[in-house]
């Protein structure tokens with residue numbers, strides 16, 4: 001029964017999000033939609049790229065991801081992880097912003113999309129980085 | 141059973157799977173859009189690249205989910221008033237609204253290529269495809285058939301340019317398509333009209349410095365354009381599936397001519413991947429040998445690494461085994477340039493590798509290729525020997541046989557006797 005959860009992690013190139021206000025708006029609408037779909041996860045962003053984890057029932061993750069895929073504000077999506085999972089890593093977050101954590105924000109701010117792609121940063125690595133960052137930030 | 145109380149179902153113009161307009165609805169919409177006094181709107185034709193592979197690998201339910209999701213992405217990229225249709229299989233059309241400029245149409249086409257090139261998550265599986273898009277380029281007074289043809293030619297060009305892109309119709313595409321069609325027609329006639337000939341390039345034993353065989357090379361004596369090399373026509377021959385017939389002729393002709401040589405030398409004949417797909421190669425070779433009286437060991441069949449890969453699902457190994465049983469030699473051509481793994485090579489009964497010409501001028505690559513050949517217990521032929529330094533290098537590496545302009549250019553069948561005679565005289569002197 002706990003096996004019907006699905007988790008996806010990807011990185012993508014930021015092609016349209018430039019400031020905090022836009023990020024806030026995106027997060028607000030993402031949280032609303034995700035809560036409704038029983039999807040949780042975390043997002044990180046800098047000038048060049050996004051990294052995101054989505055988890056929930058597979059059909060819900062499929063459809064949320066498909067909507068995100070059509071978003072013109074990013075491109076060059078690379079899926080790092082797509083797996084079934086016994087539990088959630090971000091149970092308390094409809095969509096955590098891992099950038100609230102200064103350390104994660106700083107680490108991620110340094111990352112360039114080309115480097116991320118080159119180093120083929122492993123999905124599990126990205127996952128634990130987001131998890132650490134979110135762990136230091138208490139649920140709103 | 142029809143229920144007499146229910147009216148007949150309305151004629152539907154909706155594609156059941158995707159909910160898009162179907163072909164019939166699209167043709168109606170196109171006719172309406174072109175009715176005077178309207179100007180022809182831009183039309184996009186779109187094919188999914190690698191869709192068939194998704195169906196084959198992941199099964200039809202995933203293939204169907206892909207079509208539905210792809211349809212959603214296409215719809216998300218167009219505006220109200222644009223008509224999105226599924227014409228069948230993985231073919232889609234977008235009829236853009238009246239007044240759409242060419243620049244807007246191109247932007248939408250590029251956006252479609254971008255969107256469909258993004259990964260799909262289907263029932264937990266990540267699937268990556270791509271798409272090619274052809275755009276019409278409106279001309280005043282153009283009719284539906286001509287508009288579709290334009291977009292179709294542009295789509296063909298987009299695919300020819302490597303897929304995963306959009307192309308707009310240009311008049312030159314019409315010319316290219318016509319030239320290609322003419323070529324196809326002439327090519328279909330070439331075999332019955334006896335316009336193919338074989339030329340032969342000498343293969344020299346590098347130790348004995350003696351000709352030990354010839355590689356048969358296909359030429360087309362084209363009625364208007366002279367003698368054509370394979371590059372000018374084999375891609376089209378492959379596309380229209382003439383290769384198996386041409387290949388069978390090459391085998392028959394090569395064996396017949398080799399049987400008539402004054403010395404019992406070997407003939408090497410190339411076999412294309414498409415000649416392996418129906419499993420008839422051993423029978424064709426057996427017939428060629430029987431007809432000509434050429435002993436099996438005098439025939440060497442050359443295949444490229446692609447033949448081992450392209451023939452997915454076909455029993456290549458069994459066919460090679462049967463050829464080996466006839467005493468026919470098997471050589472791997474263009475060795476080192478394909479994608480076959482060493483493990484794969486070891487599985488097939490090859491006796492020889494032909495080291496690709498691109499390695500002959502590079503001592504390190506040459507050594508590496510020779511090393512692999514030797515480790516697998518294979519004899520080696522070096523191709524592309526054009527300079528004395530190449531010859532010295534491959535001889536120094538212990539390569540058995542050499543081939544290239546320095547050793548001998550391809551020649552007509554009739555030139556072989558004088559060539560061998562001259563060699564004899566030279567050796568005797």
Ligand SMILES: Cc1cc2nc3c(=O)[nH]c(=O)nc-3n(C[C@H](O)[C@H](O)[C@H](O)COP(=O)(O)O)c2cc1C
Nearest residue numbers: 029030031033034050052064067068071073074095
């Ligand atoms: C990097 C990135 C991550 C996003 N994450 C989510 C998300 O987790 N959930 C969500 O509903 N929308 C997310 N969005 C926004 C969607 O792409 C889309 O804009 C939003 O769901 C509104 O879609 P709609 O216009 O089809 O209603 C994200 C967008 C981007 C660029």
